[in-house]
Amino acid sequence: MKLILKVLILCAFFGGLGGASSALASDAPPQQGKSATATVALNKDAVCTKCHDESETKPILAIYQTKHGVKADSRTPSCQSCHGDSDKHLHGDPKQKGRASPDILFGTKRATSGSYAPTEVKVQNAACLTCHDEDLNRTHWDGGQHQVNDVACASCHEIHNAHDKVRERKTQTQVCFACHKEQRADTHKISTHPIDANKVICSDCHNPHGSAGPKLLKKNTVNETCFTCHAEKRGPFLFEHQPVNEDCTNCHTPHGSNITPLLKDRPPFLCDECHDGPHNSRQPYGTGAAGIQGGLLPVAAPNNNAVGRSCMNCHVMVHGTNSPAGAFLHR
Structure with missing residues (x-):
């Protein structure tokens, strides 16, 4: 009997706790689930999508395949x-014939939407920066080359497209080369x-949204950007080459050249831009007549410093060296 009595007391005790927890649960306010958030957002978009549907020339509804269309996230923007x-x-506007343009188009x-003229670039970009203003990649947008030249975000980005070309490696260069045609030509050189x-x-080298460095480079200097990949040229070296320390583009053109490796000119002419004058004063620099061969043609006598790889025949380590020989002579 005592065992049965204890069991009945324990059942009554835990039953009371269950009832209390049920009461607390019933008093708690119902939480709005993600499905409810999505429903509210889609209903708000329906004001626009009832007309701008799958029959549009542009893939308007494809925005729901992008981050801008994740309606279960309360941070996702609406059409408005x-x-x-x-x-x-x-x-409608009684003062205007036909349907008026949206507030921001x-x-x-070059690429307008329908028959409406696009909104002023500053207004367009301000709408984007309302959300995209905290990212560190856009810290230097104001004052950057693209902002100063009134480049709109929509000039490069396709928000309603499931595949934004400028954000994908396979197609990004196509978007950039639409304006930067000189760089496109350079990429087809030898x-x-x-x-x-x-x-x-x-985007491996440039930050199109602005940079503290020149040419919208991701790093503060040209050399820092190049050293991201070419770390072996960084140094420090015991014997350093001053033009290398200053700027890689003193000798190289990064987008392409007809002279390997990406050189602006051929040696020794490239070297002569700084190191002018004969290397060895005992020999004539260049070519000259040294006699008559067969009585008809002059025999060329070129200086050894002006043929073949010229300066590079001896000065191999032009980026710097730790060799005791110095002067970049280490092979």
Whole structure:
């Protein structure tokens, strides 16, 4: 009997706890799930998507395949977040013939949306930077070359496309070369970085959203950017070559050249830009007549310093060396 009584007391005790927990659960406010958040967001977008549907020439609804279309995330913008409330576009404007343009229309003069002219670039970019202003990659946007030259975000990015070309390695260079045609031509020269093979792309070296360095480089200097890959040229060396320490582009052109390896000119002419005058004063520099061969043609007597690999025949380590021989003579 005592055992049965103890069991009944324990059952009553735990039953009371269960009832209390049930009461607490019933008093708690219901939480809004992700599905409810998505439903509210989609209903808000429906004001636009009831007309701008899959029949559009541009893939408008493909935005739901991008980060801008993840409606279960409360941070995801709606159509109105970017394009404005656009009341006149929705309900008409008695002062205007036909349907009015949305408050903010993205695009450029080269690629407008429908028959409407795109909104001013500053207004377009301000709409994007409302959300994309805290990323460190855009710290130097104001004052950068693209911002100063009124390049719109929509000039490079395709927000409604599931595959934004400028964000994918295979297609990024196509977007950049649409404006930078000189660099496109350089990539087809004999000596170049493997840009066409997509092993090196523009954003590996440049930050299009602004930079503290020159030419929108990701690092503060040209050399720092080059040393990201070419670490063996960094040094420090016992015997250093001053032009190398100053700027790699003193000798190299990074996008492509007809002289390997990416040189701006052929040695010894490249070297002569700084090291002028004969290397050995006992020999004539260049070519000259040293006699008559067969009584008809002059015999060329070129200086050894001006033929073949010229300076590089001896000065192999032009980027610097720790060899006791010094003067970049180490082989």
